[in-house]
Amino acid sequence: MFINKIYPVSYNSNPYFAKNQPERQVSSPGVQSFAMKEMPPVSMNYFNPGMDNFILGQAINFLSEVEFSQEDMAHMENIGVNIAFNSGKEAVDYIRDENISIKFAPLPSLGHHAQFQEDNGQKNILINEAYSNTRNFADILAISEAVLHETTHAKDDDVEASIQEEFDALAMNALANRYHSRKYPYVFEASSSNIVNDGVVLYSKLFFDEDPKKTALLKRIDEKYGSLPLESPNHNLKENSILKGYKFNTISFQ
């Protein structure tokens, strides 16, 4: 059912990117081109979830390489995260085993980077179509991290949402972002994309903020998800959770 395709090409020499691609507007082109050169050759030999989309296929491959550091995992557990997957490969295996589709789709705004939805038993991960023609390495890594977030939503097999569930899913994209930031230094710094700067990189910073109470993270979660219930099935509030005691949904954000 799944097609394994080999794309033994490097990012820069890939004809897919050379054809019909307008030059991207970036704030610092010199840094940007440096970052793009950092993208390593990638082969599509792992798994392509039936979508035959080069960008999403690459994102899946970059997700499959993700390994969380023990320190990062311990940090997440210490602040009350329920860890959904122990590695990127575990999540990609889940996507394959559950036949989850991943595709670009129109989402309500650029602030909606990705979304999980289930239609008649088919689980779908939707990525904002604003990135469907991206040539940018940081975007592709960010998409892979967003896929991990949405796979966390897919895993609990229910339609209920909660603050704890978002907390758990956001922690996963932060862990993956930490891995990619270490493996590909400077790639994210050069990015001007919303999915990077107001998404995955932001949550890396907020989850690993020096403030032990993580007030900035809690405020952000409140702004985005404060109206949801605190817990949902498989996303229980842990004894040591920093979510405990925070008064969600008490401020009106206009």
Ligand SMILES: [Zn+2]
């Ligand atoms: Zn979410």
